[in-house]
Amino acid sequence: MEEKKLAIIATKGSLDWAYPPFILASTASALGYETQIFFTFYGLQLLKKKLDLKVTPLGNPGMPMPGGMEKFMPVLVTALPFMEGVMTGMMKKKMKDKGVASIEELRELCQEAEVKMIACQMTVDLFDMDRSHFIDGIEYAGAAAFFEFAGDSDICLYI
Amino acid sequence: MADFDQELDASGLNCPLPILRAKKTLSGMAAGQILHIIATDPGSVKDFDAFAKQTGNELLESKEEGGKFHFLIKKA
Numbered sequence: 001m002e003e004k005k006l007a008i009i010a011t012k013g014s015l016d017w018a019y020p021p022f023i024l025a026s027t028a029s030a031l032g033y034e035t036q037i038f039f040t041f042y043g044l045q046l047l048k049k050k051l052d053l054k055v056t057p058l059g060n061p062g063m064p065m066p067g068g069m070e071k072f073m074p075v076l077v078t079a080l081p082f083m084e085g086v087m088t089g090m091m092k093k094k095m096k097d098k099g100v101a102s103i104e105e106l107r108e109l110c111q112e113a114e115v116k117m118i119a120c121q122m123t124v125d126l127f128d129m130d131r132s133h134f135i136d137g138i139e140y141a142g143a144a145a146f147f148e149f150a151g152d153s154d155i156c157l158y159i
Numbered sequence: 160m161a162d163f164d165q166e167l168d169a170s171g172l173n174c175p176l177p178i179l180r181a182k183k184t185l186s187g188m189a190a191g192q193i194l195h196i197i198a199t200d201p202g203s204v205k206d207f208d209a210f211a212k213q214t215g216n217e218l219l220e221s222k223e224e225g226g227k228f229h230f231l232i233k234k235a
Contacts, residue, residue, distance in 0.1 A: 027175040030182035031213045099173040099200070109179055 006035045007150035009158045013042030015053035015088060015103070016063075020159050021046070022106035029113035033154075037110075038146045040120035043159075044127075047119055047134045051103055054088045066090065111137060118145065161220065163195035163231060164188065170199045170227060177203045178210055181232065185216060188234050193219065196230040203228055 006028040010021040021043075025035045039047050046053075057063050057070065057078040064070060065087070077083070095102070101109075110117070117138045124131070124140065131140070139145075150156050167184045169177035177198045185194055196207070204221060207230045211218035220231040 023175050026179055030175070030179050031210065099171045099176070101173070101176050 004033045005149065005153040005155075006033045007146070007153040007156045008035070008037045009146070009156075010037050010039045010043035010046060011041050011159065013045030013053065015055040015091060017159065018046050018051075018053050018103045019106070022103060022110055024157065025115045026106055026109045026113060028155075029110070029115055035110075035113075036116040036118065036146075036149045036153075038118045038120065038150075041123050044119055044123055044129065044134075046103070046107070047117065047138055049133060049135050053103060054084050055091045056084045057087050058083070063087075107135075111135075116149075161231060162193065164192040166195045166197070168197045169203070170197055172198070173200050174202050174206065178206055181207070181210070181230075182214075185232065185234050190234050192234050194232045194234065196232065198228045198230070199226070201228070203230075207232070 006025070008021050008025060012018070021037050025037055028035045045051070055063075057065060057073075058075075061070070065073070092102075119134060119138050119140050121140045121142055123129070165184060165188060167180055169180050172180070177196065177200055181194065181196050188194060196203075198207075200206075204223075207221060208218060210216070211232060215235040217233040217235065218230065219233055220229070222229050
């Protein structure tokens with residue numbers, strides 16, 4: 001049986017959106033897929049050695065809040081300075097209580113499973129990001145390199 | 160529950176951890192050996208079925224007992 005391939009583009013840098021790429025990539029690897037993730041724009045935050053990912057209710061009407069608060073809380077309140085920190089703390093606690101892996105753990109599992117992670121060089125330059133802030137074992141490349149793998153992939157996801 | 164060679168308790172873990180732990184444990188086992196997995200994630204019932212179909216490892220048994228899910232997987 002020829003090995004199947006999964007190509008993912010990760011474009012988002014918030015705590016909630018960090019999950020899909022790492023969950024799918026680690027699971028695909030366990031199922032025998034060869035997997036690559038191309039991190040571009042805000043997705044590059046997911047490659048930082050020290051992750052500081054947050055989740056915000058601002059502009060996110062679908063986000064459930066404790067006690068169904070989202071139904072009556074004015075949008076303006078979700079913009080208050082403390083909201084992001086409070087919601088991030090609550091989300092992390094809830095995930096821990098429910099046995100959901102941390103992003104650090106999932107990322108490590110991806111690395112163990114030899115998921116290839118590629119940082120978009122253009123974005124690194126654009127935001128003047130320092131390579132020393134990123135985890136080891138990743139590659140730096142551009143769109144053409146992504147297509148070399150994605151063109152042969154069985155599944156290609158933009159997240 | 161039939162005989163097994165190794166046991167993995169994935170109780171309290173949520174998707175995709177039971178599958179990832181099972182895969183890791185299986186890779187340290189010999190072909191033909193049987194792994195017994197215990198999980199509490201209701202999603203693991205469908206997931207282990209799909210895992211077995213896609214990896215060629217055989218799902219010998221899948222059942223719920225005492226509020227937990229039990230799986231027997233034979234390594235291919």
